[in-house]
Amino acid sequence: ERGSDGALNIIMWQAPSTMNPYLSGGTKELVAASMVLEPLAGMTPEAEMFPRLAAEIPTLENGGIAEDLKSVTWKLKEGLKWSDGTSVTSADVVFSGQYCMDPEGGCSQLAKFEGVEAIEAVDDLTIKITFAEPMPDPYSAFVGANSPILQKAQFEACLGVNAPTCTDQNFNPIGTGPFRVTQFLTNDVITFEANPEYRDAAKPAFATATIKGGGDAAAAARSVLETGEFDYAWNTQLAPDVIAGMEAMGRGKVSAAFGSLVERIHVNLTDPSSSYPEGERSTAANPHPFLSDPAVRKALSMAIDRQLLTEIGYGDAGQPTCNYVPAPEAWASPNTECLTQDIAGANALLDEAGWTMGGSGVREKDGVPLKMVFQTSVNAVRQDFQALIKQWWSEIGIETELKTVDASVFFGSDPGSPDTLQKFYADVEMYADNFEGGNPAPYLAKWTCDKAPSPENQWQGENISRYCDEAYDAMMVELSKTVDPAERAKIGQKLNEMLTKESNAIIPLVYRGTASAHSNSLGGVDINAWDSELWNVADWTRVEQ
């Protein structure tokens, strides 16, 4: 029964700064907003789509998707009400599209609307989205927590340049979700109460909810697993033994959900040496002196014990992987040969390729020693990985210098900074990335030759490794033209293998889940990596132990 279970306490150590996911783009905002705002359709933990505000998922079969793949038609559920009691209509959906696509607004989810030509209200409950080109995967706009529906009446004055001035709207959006905001303190606390207009009269079970921000991952986990002050802690990625210690208190546990996040090492195929003038470092102008040798790259991958890395860094929240695209199942290549460490093999490979062991245990060829800089962001697990990998590489005669960069600099793409991910002024670097929704195609499209970061594009390219293979580019074009899902998955697998197994331009390490701690007294938690973690918060209940 609605409101019967009292208060729900959630801690998010990275505190949400706004409730409008269109303005932030950060995961933490998206998670908080999902308590209030809903899209047309969501994703289940199994990466399957299910309708939220929509009556059903449009498909070719039910006619929701046009034959020419150039339009999709969504139908809203009937009788939906905003939390202020007004009805949800197709105008709200049209408005939401307009809101994000306004060129002045700086909408972070603009990519979701890529290729959208028009969004029209067919009638009060029907919306038609038309595309400029045929879209094999039209489930992008309004699917998933990051492109929810805003209330037109509330946001009407907030289009374009006015978007930032609407503080009240951004902090207290009127939504259709199970809760509504009662107080929003940016980067601090959000309090909610059950939405009286929620479509399921029995839900949510909790009368109020609080999201508290601040602290760090360990403190957040501690407040759920050890002190029991909170019911749910978001993103508690900690060393497995720390978590095990906390779970031993018996108050709760940490569970993980797997999406598409892969921790991997990117190999720089261009030369980052500072001897080149600014503008030529790490660009296609100069191939890397030794990492352009496939044997070296392969040896790098072979020397790594992914099993051990997983065990030390992620425990149950990770799986060793050789894939760049680990999911959905159809797209994941059955590629497991990298899973066993083979130092001897790597040594043999290098010997064969002519890299001979020099003095002081470093291999060299033609006066080029195998000395590398290995950079990543500041993060305890990554630093452990760096130390381990450095040791393994030293065992195959490669000397590694470790470097860490503050995360806000590393992931910030400031063209003025030499330490960004994109500039890649290092030989190898490690980070994790994923894709959203069930479609890995844009994720694979990052690796075409033209996307390499360079001074010409202000270092904004996505092809971090500067991987460039005409065959890959050609196959990418083919993928964009293919409609049949099975065929698409096959091409995808091939592309994935080109990046990893064949070229070792990307060395995948661990398929990571997102870990969150929840109290044993909280029922209904089904952690989801494809959508907001709080996707089913309406179903959460208090359980007696």
Add this chain to the structure above:
Amino acid sequence: MDDKPLVSIEKLRVEFETGDGVVVGVKDVSFSIAPGECVCVVGESGSGKSVSSLSLMRLVEFGGGTIAGGRLMFDPGDGQAIDLAQQPGPVMRDIRGNQIGMIFQEPMTALNPVFTVGDQLTEGLVVHRGMTKAQARARALEILRQVRIPEPERRMDQFPHELSGGMRQRVVIAIAMACEPRLLICDEPTTALDVTIQAEILALIDRLKREKRIAVLFITHDMAVVAQMADRVVVMYRGNKVEEGRVAEVFENPREDYTKMLLAAVPRLGEMTGKAAPERMRLMRDGAVGAPEPIVVADPRPLLTVQNLTTRFAVKGGLLRRTVARVHAVEDVSFTINAGETLSLVGESGCGKSTCGRSILRLVEPESGTVDLGGTDILALSPGDLRRARRDMQMIFQDPFASLDPHMKLYDQVAEPLENFGIGSRSERRDRIAALFDRVELPRSFMRRYPHEMSGGQRQRIAIARALALNPKLIIADEAVSALDVSVQAQVLNLLMELQADLGISMLFISHDMAVVERVSHHVGVMYLGRIVEMGTRQQVFENPQHSYTRQLMAAVPVADPRQKKISEDLNFTPIPSPMHPVGYESPRSVYREVAPGHRVLVDPLTHG
């Protein structure tokens, strides 16, 4: 005099626990004081005078000392003498300030800077007499009137730093007297003051002694003051009492050699009457050598000519830090010093003597006038040239301790002027410094010491050695001997005169001690409010003073002869008017009347009659 002593000290011994072991401050001292009697304790610096008096108050204990032996018998009023050395804290607290009052050596530091005069005065009254605030205030005002502070009502709400040195000393006296103690301990109450204020204070203490029958323990090293104040004298040397007796007896018939030496070292005003040139002092050890020779310069030629020197200090204020007023510290001063001769400047504290000396060296920038040293116009020099010109003129500062860098060894301090001008090689410098140490009669082993390891007299000699290092033509000695006790003072004076005779140095001697001035100078200038009011040869000024201020000054000088007591209550000096004038105020030029050749007296503007 009463037969029964109010206080008697018997075989007092005081020890200090220090990092280097036990230091004995007082070894064996006994004496007693009767009501209405003034006992003077004299002796050189460090002989244990202060420690003895602090022991009486049981205050040594707070300075790390312990009373290791002896008795301190005190009659608290009921005829039943108690031993202060044995009394517990509360009893002592009741006696302190109530039965025994103490005037401390340093008026500058003895007052708490952050409380008003009134606060500090009434405190004791509230504690000991149980008065209310209002009663205490009324009583405090009364005492302030007794110590003759002008405008006592206003003073009550002023802070110590707002008073002049003399007034401050009187406040300290007022505090000591607030509860009408039966014993008043005065620890060098007038050392830092000039003669006029000193005379006032001595008169006050004397009056109290006579009128209220207070017993007075008076500590000083100024024998003239002793002669004026004391009924009996106790002479101390290195922690021991060496002699005790009635004042006339001790002065006329000293038994101990040390006392004799002390008395011989006292310069007496009028001693030099009839002599044209200054002479060295006759010290005991020179006794055998014969009469000292006068310092006569055969053919006096001017070395330093100062004309119309004017120095003013800006008093800044207002929003933009504009000058709102100016202190006319030195006003239209002219004089000449001949090579090898000494000119003395005398005058009340604050009349501009030091400023005048510093202006000549340009340590403060004069406003106008000319300073000509052996042909160079000092005031026109660029900073670099000025630095070089300072080779020829050196200064000895008022306070020898303050003018030596506490962190530098004496060798380095003396070597510094040589290094500044790059004189000589290392070894040459070493020889020169060794010679200088010999010259000022300091053992060479002192080169490795620090200033704080020296006695006051020795420090002053280092300052002299430093001034001599560059072979200057002119030395400006700013109260170079005021802080020293008589025996050391005499040594230093003799040294200076000896050097002058040997090296032909000219000297500008600044002092407020008339007796010393009389002894050392060829010429004397009397300063008042920034101007020279009278100027002439020593004989002219001392034997035939013309200006009323000069006469007043002479009259205030205590005489080191117990038979010539001249303490009286009529001494009532008008305080010096303020030298502060608004910006733009142009003071009139000084106009002099020549009384005799070289003897000039200020007539316009008229000051003081």
Add this chain to the structure above:
Amino acid sequence: MLTFTIRRLLLAIPTLLFISFVIFMLLEASPGDPLGDVPLTVPPEVKERMREALGLGQPWYVRYVLWLKQFFWVEPLYWFDSVFGTQFSAGMQRIISFQSRSPVFDVIAQRVPQTLTVVGMSYLVGVLIAIPIGIVSAYKQYSWFDQLGTFVSMIGFSMPTFFTGVVLIIIFGVKLQWFPSVYDTTLQVRDWDSFLAQVRQMVMPVTVLALYNAAQISRFMRASMLDNLGQDYVRTARAKGLSEKTVVLKHVLRNSLIPVITVIALGLPAVFGGAIITEQVFKVNGLGQLLITAIHGNDIPMVLTLTFIFAILIVLFTLIADILYGILDPRIRYD
């Protein structure tokens, strides 16, 4: 004194303008991107759009002048409007945070109370325990109390708060469960119970910070007392027959407090600046946490405004320290 104050205040204006300029240029030049925590899934073109929407497309001098106008004109006007109900600021753009897209001053106003209660209280507690410790340590120099005081204060000074804070949480939050480990910023003190709850949640952060503050201040207090205990006027006070208590607590203390009070005044801007690590450890989301998240998020308007406010406080409190000095020590005159 008044003219001194006014003169210094006038001088402060160009100083502060220059400081604001330097801070702005520093933030401009330092690496980092306001969109650093936008997921990598957002393509670069979209990020470029977002950047433009934040106003980053304009040249730096335009943005600086705009900020100056907003800080010195729009915000005061807005404040005036909200107090007097006028409409002068209508239609004017206030300083907007990059992260939350809300007016910077609103967020700061939200954070000030919790910072002041926790950090301010710890400063107060620190001072209150430091002064008596300093007095006793100096009066009984090298006694066991002094030695213990030195020892504890040095430990307090050398242990980073990220360590002491967590130790306290583990002992009192996890094991003993006496105090909550998470500070509730929404708690409002209405009655005795909520007051108790407030006290309980403040105990740990205040302890950690107070220890650190007390360590430094007690050292200053001790040194200052030692300087003054040897002064001549203390002897004069004793010669008056005053009790030790009066001598120490009236005469010596008053003089010793002069330098210490200025040290305390100079330390006060830090109270408003918050205590970054302690706030983080105990989840007291105050100004310190605001600043650090803003810096990490490269939220230039927020960082600039916050640091500029700190700069104003620093300049102001330096002035206050100078003035206090003049008031407490009658010997000092500024004009």
Add this chain to the structure above:
Amino acid sequence: MTETERQHRLSVAETIDASAVQAGATAALPPDDPLHAGGETRSQWRDVWRQFRSHTGAMVALVLFLSIILFVTVGPLIWTIDPTYVDIRARNSGFSLAHPFGTDQLGRDMLARLMAGGRVSIAVGLTAMTIAITLGSLVGVVSGYFRRMDAPLMRLTELFLALPLLPLLLLMVTLFREPLSQSFGPAMGTFILIVSAIGATSWMQAARIVRGDVLGLKEREFILAARSIGTPARRMILRHVLPNVLSPIMVAATLGIATAIITESALSFLGLGFPPDFPTWGRLLYDAVDQMIQYPSRVILPGLFISLTVLCVNYIGDGLRDAMDPRIRGR
């Protein structure tokens, strides 16, 4: 009187007052105060040392501090395990003969890491403090001594106090990390970067203290006296001003070391510090905080070393300050 005679007479006079000897009064008078008689050779540092030795706390601290220094410098020569060597089989092991202080989560030997970390931490602490104190004293002396420089320099101090530290450090890292590590190698380059970053951002307090003292000192007569003997400004500052403000500088210095060690740890976990496999005490402590319950020794050990070092330095500072004060030393 010949030269030797004169010297002889003077050395006698040193022990027994000159005038008294001449007057033949010696027999009647007690001998001189032995304190004033000592003429033995003494250098300033010897005196300081003598006074320092009498400060028990400072001596104990000095001995401890020296042992810590020995531990971090000589220690690695005896205990030769590489602090970065990962022995994954031995991870999380407790105290044992092979690993006296146990190992960390990757099986790296804690003893070796503590020794290596201490070397860095102490070196950073000392160097950064030196930089900060030098800068602070310079600014303080110049602004206190030269009237014209006072206002601008004090405003500069305010500016530095107001600057947000983190962006400043990030900027420094961006600008200088690469050039420095190219010229001096990665470890040395980072070291230079870190110590100058800490030094450049922590001189303000010292500057303020020193300025206040110099202002007071300038009014002292011996400065005037030095001017009257023609001492140029540079020598004046070096010889007269600096030695006399040494004691507040000492205090600032001791506090500075503590702050530098802790700041270094803060930099480490912001990614601005040394390469991640390079242990420092601060980082060891920070890294172990999460595992405090499971492996308490991993936090206690580095914490203990930091505290101990800071305590030692503080006590040494206290002792030095007492010993440097000529008034105290004179007694």
